[in-house]
Amino acid sequence: MAVPLATALTDRIDARRVYLVGGIFASFGLLGMGFLASNFWTALLFMAINGAGLAGTYMPGLKILSDRIEAGELTRPFYTVFFGIGTGFSYLCSGWILNALGWHYVFGIISLGPLAAFLIVLFLIPPLAHEKWSGPLRLHIRDLFPVHQWKQVLENKKAAGFIFGYTAHTIELFASRSWIVAFFAFCVASSGELFFLAITTLAGIINFFGVPASILGNELALRIGRQKWVCIVMLTSAVCGIALALSTGHSWWLILSLAVVHAIFIMADSATLTAGLVISAQKNIKGAAMGLHSLMGFGGGLLGPAIFGFVLDIAGSRSSHSAWVWAYIAIVIWGVLFVLYERRKGWVEKQINERS
Template sequence: MKKVSLFPLLLVSFAQFLTMLIWFNYSAILPLVKEEWGLTSGQSGVILSSFQFGYVISVFLFGYLSDRINPRYIFIFSALIAGTSGLLFGLIAKGFWSGLIFRIIAGIGLGGIYVPGLKFLSGLYAPETRGKTFGIYVGALVVGSGSSLLFAAPIISMYGWREVVIATSTAAYLAAIIMVLYKVNPKMPSTPPIMSYKLFKSLFANKKLVAMNLAYAGHMWELYAFWGWVGPFMVYTSIKHGFSFDEAQQIGNLWAGIFIVIGALGTWYGGELSDKIGRVKALKPLLLIGLFCSLIFGWISSIPFFLVIVIGIIYGITVVGDSPIYSVAISELSDENTLGLALGLQQVLGYSITIISPSVFGFTLSIIPDETLGWGIAFAILALGSLASLLVLPKNYPFISPVQKRLIKN
């Protein structure tokens, strides 16, 4: 494959960054919306999970279409859907049901961003560089997701929570404009797949592919509940350390945003490491550290604040560091003509889990009257995801990275 400059990767990653500002803009304002609308923790968790529900509805379809239609067009269309729904949430949402509907539609829109973007990049970059390439691309997702929490603090202090949603949603329109103006198109499959039972059977018959998808589902159980609830947890922790509610809202979201954004270092390192030592060998230490962090994080709200920050940074890096490795593995284990479909299937399996875990987290907080105990148990439940991922990865996984293959050949 002809060597391609980093420019397409950086441009598409930036466009994705802009759209992903929508993902956790609700988490950034959750304590304020919960108070204003009179929501329970369980209802707050349902709205949080509804976004993932919308994502799951669309991601498989958009993944399949990206094997048949230029993924750049899908990206543009989806960014417009997500941006418009986000704007409507900020302008007219009044309570549980309107918030729920707009978040579902926003999720449907973002379902057409990540997989078509991966498909776009897979058509431009050689397999032996995909660990690094996907690591950067996933890093943009991480930074975009977390940045809404970072932007929330100053915007809330100057204006209010609605302006947070409006500002972060408007960025999706800029992403659409970028992809309209950037007219480089990737190579499309010579024989686009036709949806059929045989096609699905071939994907599920691939045992390595199934194992990676199951591991990805465990990873997503942990990751998105952490991302969705770390903001409210840091607000709670800040209050326990003597800050007023308004101060805690700003400080908690600031540090939660940093925990998420700094995860981009993990995706870059995880992807790069997997190019060098193999996919599964790179996955295991990241999963183990993430598991340990999930077990302890909810119990540490009363320890010195700087230690909470240190542990939160480690958690933020490792909980997402394995994300690009799963996508790279799917891209290598799948046929080129069905890559979009395979990635879409992976996303459906993973994000179906994320519909459940944030809600389980919220309901755990609702049913346990002691807040400290509730946070501790809720985060500990997330460790089940990492544990499941470790268990489904075979001990002697017969997989060699492209870089290793090249070294062996030479």
């Protein structure tokens, strides 16, 4: 819910200022979760504050770059990649802190991450030479939800394809990241065979494979075409996700191998989708396009883990092998449906014609 406000502000003021506020919110939410939350509702409040902080840093961080460098440089996927690096370190550090100090300190110490981001941006990113808006800062509902501009964005079929693809991508990505530790725990319980490392450590290591996957995936996309690459990756990722779910009860090396391959293909189109949107959106509505892209993406990130858990419950509970298979099917199917829909509309063929 904070995404429209954060992205609308970046069109009026320096995105650096939005990012600084987002960093404070993210850090405070984690500190509150670790040391002030006492029940479900207070935990919900502090995690919502942390989520608003994430909304105030992720896309505004990309806007900081786009306001300071040439647009062509944004085709390089390093900004998106470092989100995956942070996620991997989060798993690693959380597992170590949990074992050493308990869950309260997990949130307390992890809060140093957004605080460090705040300090980096404050001291290392110079403000824009000229502010974007000289008059009084007044935001109306049409600024937070620029429906007219969003319609213009969606009329660009190429840009709309990248936005819808990003939504399908985040459903699978966030669901997989949210449930991978629980899935590993189920695999250990069902097979009776321990993994060679703690499951939180393994989850962190697996996430790091997404870093080179995103970089190399973007380079391949530039060679064979972004839309074609996105379709290939989404279909392959769906197959890998289902294969991973079917691996329960087998040896840990097979489970980990499939988890690594799935993580690679989940991330192989991440940077491509964002870069494709930035490049294809019209310049005069690029801010609105990035806002819609982020809003749809975070919406997918919200729905993905919930869909996974809901299907897991109705398909036979956490102790059922088939329930985990259906849960994985429920999150990978969106990418398959996206590919079928966009191919029917000629998304890939249109790009080939444009290039030729």
